[in-house]
Amino acid sequence: MNSLYMPKDSLIHSLDPRTKMLFVVFVVASSFILNDPALQLVFLVALFPLVVMAKVVKPYLISIQFLLLFAVLIMTVHGIYNPIGVTPVFEIFGGLTFKYESMVYASVMSFRILVIGTAAVLFVMTTHPSDMASALVKWKVPHSFAFILLSTFQIIPIIAREAKIVMEAQQARCLDVKGSLIQRVKNLVPMFAPLFIITFMKVHQLSYVLECRAFSRKGEKTSLRETKIGSLDYTFLLGMLGVLAFEIYLKLFMMGSLHLTTDALLTYSLFGTWIVFGFMIIKFVVKQFQGKIGGAN
Amino acid sequence: MDITFKDVSYIYQANTPFEHRALSGVSFHIPSGSFVAVIGHTGSGKSTLLQHLNGLLRPTEGKVMIGDYQISAAEKTKDIKSLREKVGVVFQYPEHQLFEETVAKDIGFGPLNFNVEPKEIERRTGQAIKAVGLPEDLLQRSPFDLSGGQMRRVAIAGVLAMNPEVLVLDEPTAGLDPSGQREIMDMFSRQHKNNNLTTVLVTHSMEDALRYADHIIIMKDGEKYMEGAPLEVLVNKEELQRVQLDLPEVIQFLHQAEKQFGKAIPYRKQGIAQLAKELTAVVKGGESHG
Numbered sequence: 001m002n003s004l005y006m007p008k009d010s011l012i013h014s015l016d017p018r019t020k021m022l023f024v025v026f027v028v029a030s031s032f033i034l035n036d037p038a039l040q041l042v043f044l045v046a047l048f049p050l051v052v053m054a055k056v057v058k059p060y061l062i063s064i065q066f067l068l069l070f071a072v073l074i075m076t077v078h079g080i081y082n083p084i085g086v087t088p089v090f091e092i093f094g095g096l097t098f099k100y101e102s103m104v105y106a107s108v109m110s111f112r113i114l115v116i117g118t119a120a121v122l123f124v125m126t127t128h129p130s131d132m133a134s135a136l137v138k139w140k141v142p143h144s145f146a147f148i149l150l151s152t153f154q155i156i157p158i159i160a161r162e163a164k165i166v167m168e169a170q171q172a173r174c175l176d177v178k179g180s181l182i183q184r185v186k187n188l189v190p191m192f193a194p195l196f197i198i199t200f201m202k203v204h205q206l207s208y209v210l211e212c213r214a215f216s217r218k219g220e221k222t223s224l225r226e227t228k229i230g231s232l233d234y235t236f237l238l239g240m241l242g243v244l245a246f247e248i249y250l251k252l253f254m255m256g257s258l259h260l261t262t263d264a265l266l267t268y269s270l271f272g273t274w275i276v277f278g279f280m281i282i283k284f285v286v287k288q289f290q291g292k293i294g295g296a297n
Numbered sequence: 298m299d300i301t302f303k304d305v306s307y308i309y310q311a312n313t314p315f316e317h318r319a320l321s322g323v324s325f326h327i328p329s330g331s332f333v334a335v336i337g338h339t340g341s342g343k344s345t346l347l348q349h350l351n352g353l354l355r356p357t358e359g360k361v362m363i364g365d366y367q368i369s370a371a372e373k374t375k376d377i378k379s380l381r382e383k384v385g386v387v388f389q390y391p392e393h394q395l396f397e398e399t400v401a402k403d404i405g406f407g408p409l410n411f412n413v414e415p416k417e418i419e420r421r422t423g424q425a426i427k428a429v430g431l432p433e434d435l436l437q438r439s440p441f442d443l444s445g446g447q448m449r450r451v452a453i454a455g456v457l458a459m460n461p462e463v464l465v466l467d468e469p470t471a472g473l474d475p476s477g478q479r480e481i482m483d484m485f486s487r488q489h490k491n492n493n494l495t496t497v498l499v500t501h502s503m504e505d506a507l508r509y510a511d512h513i514i515i516m517k518d519g520e521k522y523m524e525g526a527p528l529e530v531l532v533n534k535e536e537l538q539r540v541q542l543d544l545p546e547v548i549q550f551l552h553q554a555e556k557q558f559g560k561a562i563p564y565r566k567q568g569i570a571q572l573a574k575e576l577t578a579v580v581k582g583g584e585s586h587g
Contacts (some may be wrong), residue, residue, distance in 0.1 A: 162393075168353050169394035172386040173407035173455065174378055190406070193396035197441070 004063070004124045011232070012054035012126045017135035019233040020123050026240045027119035033247045037107035038260030041269065044111060047118045056125045060118070065280060067117040071110035072277045075270050078106035089263050103266040110273070129153040134223035143221055151206075159199060166194045298364030298383065298462050298495055300327040300350065305359035307345050319345040320519045322359070327512065332489055332496045334506035334527075337516030338541050343467075343499045344389075346516065350465050350497060351384040352377045363463065382411045385461030387469050391452035392445065400426070400443075400451050401436040407459040418458070425454035429484060446477050453481070457488065463495045464488065470505075482509060503545040507531050508566075515540060528564065547572070554579070 007013075012020075027047070034040050051060045079085075085099025092098070133150040137143055170190045210216075307320040320342045327333050337343045348354040349361050352368050361368040366380045385407075388394070397403035404425055405418045413421070426433055429450040435443070440451050453469065466485060470478035486509050489496045500506055506513055506527060513530045515523040517540045523530050531537070534544055534552075544552070548564060551572075555561045560579050562572070 165388065166394055168348070169386075169388045169391065171353060172351055172381060172384075172388070173394075173459065174381045174410040190394075190396050194393055197396075198393055 004059075004121075005128055006056050006059060006125045007128075008055045008126075010054050010126070012050060012122065014232065015126075015236060016227050016229045016233045017127045017132045018139065018227070018229065019236055020127055021132075021135070022237065023240060024116075024119045024123050026244060028116055030244065030247055031112045031115045033244075033251050035108050036261055037104060037111060037269065038265055039250070040108065040111035040115060041265075044115050044118065047115065047122075051118065051122060054122060054126050056122070059125060060121055063121050064114070064117060067113055068273065068276060068280070070113055072273045074110045074113075075103070075106045075273055078109070079103045079270060082106065089267065098267075098270070100263065100266070103270065104261060107266055107269055128225065130223075130225050131227055134225055135227050137221070137223065138227070144215075147215075155199075155202075158202070159195070162198050163191070163195055166198070167191060299329050299362070300463070300495065300497070301325075301360075301362040302346075302349075303360040303362070305346075305349065305356045305361055307342075307349070307354060308357045309345075311357060318519060320356075323516075323519075323521050324359075325514055325521060325524060327495065327497070329495050330493055331512050332486075332510050333498065333512045333514060334510035335497060335499045335514045335516060336501070336503070336506055336542065337522070340518075341516040341540075342519040343516055345519075347386070347465055347467055347497070347499055350463070351381050351386055378411070382459060383461055384463040384465060385456040385459050386465040387453055387456050387467065389467045389471060390449075391456070391469070392440075392448035394455075395440040395448060395452055398439060399437050400440050403440050403451060404436075404455045404458050407455055411459065421458045421460065422454075425458040426451075428457055428488065429454045430480060446473055449473065450481070453484075460492075461494070463497070466496065466498045466500075468499055468501065470502075485509070503531060503543060504547075507545040507547070515542070528566075532564075 030043060031040060034043060051057055079098040079102050080096045082099075082102035082105055084105060085102030087100040088097045089100050089103060090098055129150050133146040136146040136149065175187055175190055302323050302325050305320055305323045306318070309317040309319055323342075323346065335343050335346065345354065349356060349368065350363065352366075355368055355370055357370055359369070363380065363384065366376070395403050397406060401422050404422045408418045408421055422436065423433060426436060431447060431450050431454070435447070435451075440448055443451065449469075456464075464485070469485065470481050473481065482505055485496065485498070488494060489509075498505070498510065510527055513523075513525060513527050514521060515530065515537075522540055523533075523536060531545055532548055537544060543549070551562050551564055554576060558579050560582075562575050562579060567575070
């Protein structure tokens with residue numbers, strides 16, 4: 001696995017990377033315009049069909065779990081302790097009270113994380129890193145800058161692999177991973193010293209290789225992977241523009257009369273995250289347990 | 298130490314979209330003191346197999362037994378540290394694991410982790426550096442000042458200094474010059490004989506396998522494909538070609554000679570000079586009769 005990119009044949013995959021980048025910007029902007037939990041929830045649900053269309057539902061759900069962790073934390077801790085809250089909604093054991101204003105604040109924040117996360121995951125999973133680089137170049141981003149971005153995508157998995165190799169080699173020489181804190185900090189040296197050296201060596205080699213292929217030559221460069229904005233992209237962009245206009249209209253003229261957010265909605269979304277979180281924990285525990293049972297026979 | 302694999306399977310990232318079966322149902326037995334070569338195409342599961350030998354990986358199914366140690370999915374191996382002391386692993390490009398300020402300290406890193414006495418470490422360091430054919434005055438230099446080949450030798454010395462009973466080598470000569478490759482392999486062969494080691498060599502070189510090993514395991518797609526003595530396994534051209542492997546050059550040459558002169562010369566690991574003599578006899582004999 002070189003990056004999170006999932007090569008699939010779908011409408012979303014065939015969009016131009018620039019369209020998808022604008023899409024991410026659009027989602028970020030929307031999540032700030034719609035600072036109302038109910039509307040954000042609607043928006044989040046509305047994004048899901050795109051994930052289905054891109055055929056990345058399963059990997060999406062796996063990666064969104066981590067963001068859900070944040071959502072659970074924010075909603076619980078802020079709901080109880082954020083000082084802006086005055087109106088109590090309900091109480092749980094030990095007199096901890098969830099308050100309306102804090103819950104609104106927490107929900108807006110966590111939904112925003114989930115919405116932006118969904119867009120980002122969708123973008124990364126459906127866009128080949130090289131396509132993104134060549135699209136950036138078309139936007140007059142300097143070629144070297146696009147390359148820096150691209151190589152960042154590539155070097156992370158490389159370093160991860162090297163780190164694993166170094167760690168195994170040191171483990172084979174029985175680097176002790178237990179012990180006191182000082183001992184553990186000391187143990188980082190045999191891990192990271194070789195890793196740094198390997199990384200520097202690789203980067204050094206890379207620079208030679210690049211020079212051999214005339215990287216610093218001036219003038220226009222062509223790209224192996226061409227991207228093109230087609231009618232599909234225009235449709236998509238128009239759609240985004242329409243939604244954005246509607247959001248702004250909503251924000252400017254209807255916010256006063258619209259009361260979608262209720263105690264029930266807040267409470268249910270809080271419980272919802274708890275339940276999903278609970279399932280994640282149960283799944284994790286069961287998996288650990290199965291590993292033990294499965295190995296026994 | 299005896300090494301036994303019993304129906305060992307290993308699955309990377311089980312229960313995820315990236316699930317990948319690297320080993321399936323591999324069984325074999327390596328008696329103590331033998332020199333085994335594991336051969337296979339890239340991605341055939343050699344390296345995964347090797348990582349089971351010192352408990353870096355635990356089999357998803359099945360059992361690995363190394364001497365008295367038992368590694369299986371069900372239970373954590375007790376005393377994995379002492380297992381790792383007894384099984385020395387030289388990984389691919391081992392020079393990448395060097396990190397200490399001086400060569401001596403780096404060689405001593407393994408033994409130090411096993412709580413060996415400083416005096417003893419010093420003795421072993423001296424021994425190990427001599428074994429890999431480096432001068433002792435390198436000991437106080439930084440390992441990063443050395444050439445690639447010297448760094449490789451220092452890293453190997455670091456493994457030898459642990460005084461392992463089992464030596465596991467993952468393509469230890471990859472990227473070295475031909476004479477360096479030969480020297481290092483001869484050194485391992487000497488260590489194997491002198492210290493009564495059990496050696497497992499993962500290699501791409503059919504020549505090395507033929508020259509040094511007394512038992513050969515060929516892997517294919519995570520399964521054991523062939524197993525046996527080198528002179529049984531490495532002469533079977535069709536079977537080997539099915540896994541994209543070639544006959545060793547000597548065997549290829551002898552096959553050709555047989556075709557040309559109509560008389561087979563049996564290969565018994567004789568040297569080049571001896572082979573030349575036998576070949577001359579065949580050629581001359583052929584002429585006098587014809």
